[in-house]
Amino acid sequence: MDRPIRVLVAKPGLDGHDRGAKVIARALRDAGMEVIYTGLRQTPEQIVAAAIQEDVDVVAMSILSGAHNHLFLKVVNLLKEEGVEDMLIIGGGVIPEDDIPFLIESGIEAIFTPGTSTKDVVEYIKNNLKR
Amino acid sequence: MNIEERLLNGDKRACARLITMLESNHNEAVDILKRLYKNTGKAYVIGVTGPPGAGKSTLTDKLVKELRKQDKKVGIIAIDPTSPFSGGAILGDRIRMNDLSLDKNIFIRSMGTRGSLGGMSRATWGAVKVLDIFGCDFIFIETVGVGQSEVDIVKTADTVLMVMVPNLGDDIQAIKAGIMEIADVFAINKSDLDGADKTKLEVEMNLDLNEDMDFRPPVIKVSAAKNKDIDVLLEKIMEHRRYLEETNKLEDKRIRNNKMELLKMVEEDLMTLIMDKAVKDDLLEKLARDVTLRNIDPYTAKEEILKLIVSE
Numbered sequence: 001m002d003r004p005i006r007v008l009v010a011k012p013g014l015d016g017h018d019r020g021a022k023v024i025a026r027a028l029r030d031a032g033m034e035v036i037y038t039g040l041r042q043t044p045e046q047i048v049a050a051a052i053q054e055d056v057d058v059v060a061m062s063i064l065s066g067a068h069n070h071l072f073l074k075v076v077n078l079l080k081e082e083g084v085e086d087m088l089i090i091g092g093g094v095i096p097e098d099d100i101p102f103l104i105e106s107g108i109e110a111i112f113t114p115g116t117s118t119k120d121v122v123e124y125i126k127n128n129l130k131r
Numbered sequence: 132m133n134i135e136e137r138l139l140n141g142d143k144r145a146c147a148r149l150i151t152m153l154e155s156n157h158n159e160a161v162d163i164l165k166r167l168y169k170n171t172g173k174a175y176v177i178g179v180t181g182p183p184g185a186g187k188s189t190l191t192d193k194l195v196k197e198l199r200k201q202d203k204k205v206g207i208i209a210i211d212p213t214s215p216f217s218g219g220a221i222l223g224d225r226i227r228m229n230d231l232s233l234d235k236n237i238f239i240r241s242m243g244t245r246g247s248l249g250g251m252s253r254a255t256w257g258a259v260k261v262l263d264i265f266g267c268d269f270i271f272i273e274t275v276g277v278g279q280s281e282v283d284i285v286k287t288a289d290t291v292l293m294v295m296v297p298n299l300g301d302d303i304q305a306i307k308a309g310i311m312e313i314a315d316v317f318a319i320n321k322s323d324l325d326g327a328d329k330t331k332l333e334v335e336m337n338l339d340l341n342e343d344m345d346f347r348p349p350v351i352k353v354s355a356a357k358n359k360d361i362d363v364l365l366e367k368i369m370e371h372r373r374y375l376e377e378t379n380k381l382e383d384k385r386i387r388n389n390k391m392e393l394l395k396m397v398e399e400d401l402m403t404l405i406m407d408k409a410v411k412d413d414l415l416e417k418l419a420r421d422v423t424l425r426n427i428d429p430y431t432a433k434e435e436i437l438k439l440i441v442s443e
Contacts, residue, residue, distance in 0.1 A: 003155040004218060004243070029219035034243045039226035049232040050225060053239055055147035082144070 005033040005125065007058040010047040011040050012075065015065035020093065020114075024060065027118035028125070044074035052082060057129050060121075063093040069102065076107040086130045092116070135163050138264055139170070143238060146265045150240055153257035164257065167264050174206070174263040175372060178288030180276035180313075185294040186320040187273050188227035190355040190364075195231060195271065197365045203269055204236040206262030208255060210274035210281065213243035220244075224273060238262060244281065252395050255284050282313065283395065287388040289381060290315045290371045292364075295334065297326030311337050314348050315371045318364055322352035346374045401440065408439045 009025045025035045036054045051059050092112035100111045137145035152160035179187050195205045209224035220243035231237045244251050274281045293314035319331050334350045349367040353360045375381035409415040418432040
């Protein structure tokens with residue numbers, strides 16, 4: 001079925017900076033996707049609830065506070081607990097190189113760090129959907 | 132358990148998936164609704180509309196919290212515009228409703244308008260039915276009050292709440308927008324702003340010009356952000372509901388709405404049929420070119436397109 005890709009753009013945790021998330025949201029919109037933006041300071045539980053109710057294809061999280069190892073993982077695990085297996089989970093933000101292998105291993109499928117072109121994110125999503 | 136049984140059991144994922152399937156006009160979803168249609172009709176539908184930035188989402192959030200105090204199960208369908216250029220959309224109504232996400236008796240779904248050929252009305256009405264089967268006592272449909280299809284959608288609610296704000300323009304704006312006629316209840320939001328009394332007065336004066344109103348739409352000043360007078364507003368919505376129920380007008384209204392829904396569905400199907408054929412065979416492209424080059428007049432060209440379906 002031909003339908004727009006639905007993406008939840010989420011900001012877990014306490015940092016108050018969502019310029020990056022908004023730039024991504026805008027780029028995905030311009031690529032023809034339906035973007036549901038949660039707003040700032042969401043708990044992993046809220047993100048998972050939104051992802052399920054909105055039945056998204058992609059959960060894209062942005063974090064700048066340094067709590068990625070904890071919060072990204074929590075979202076992955078909560079989604080697993082809910083039996084969700086067909087959502088692509090990706091992350092972005094200020095994330096040290098050293099942390100990336102751990103995040104990928106934990107179930108975040110891709111990490112995009114500062115300097116990434118929005119085109120790359122769009123392409124990645126289009127090529128890696130699980131539906 | 133299949134998706135049908137899961138929906139009847141109040142499973143949120145089943146509810147969400149079925150709405151997605153309806154949005155993409157999936158036959159299986161339609162078949163499920165055919166079977167479960169008898170389970171609908173329990174929910175009361177409230178349409179929330181008004182200009183961009185009037186505070187519709189915030190007000191919906193507050194009204195839903197008020198209903199949760201009465202232990203009601205609530206569904207929310209929040210519609211935001213799809214970009215006519217990219218086909219994409221940013222759906223941001225959830226931002227104002229984040230506290231509601233975790234409540235197991237609340238279900239929020241954001242939808243893009245997906246253009247007039249995207250079948251928005253069908254998808255929205257489908258989603259209303261799914262939420263009804265899901266067990267919602269109340270369903271809110273929230274949409275910007277611009278564009279014919281948005282107005283059509285919100286018009287099919289049992290009670291239409293028009294959210295207005297002070298200082299958006301003079302009372303002529305209210306008359307020309309053609310929005311006065313569809314509202315059952317008016318909320319003047321951001322009542323702490325200067326001009327709220329004036330806006331209320333202007334709405335009241337416009338209502339004074341209507342003749343033969345069995346139910347005069349109440350005009351209530353509220354502040355959604357400050358959670359002020361939300362209970363008063365909800366009570367007025369309930370008053371409208373009681374009026375409809377006690378005068379048997381609810382059934383009349385729903386018959387009228389169903390008539391519109393049926394026509395709209397037929398219209399959308401016919402459009403799909405025409406578009407499928409005319410666009411696939413490049414007929415539309417060819418005719419448009421011929422009309423431009425004056426090889427054919429637009430009226431004959433239109434008849435050519437109609438022949439595609441009339442012959443069937």
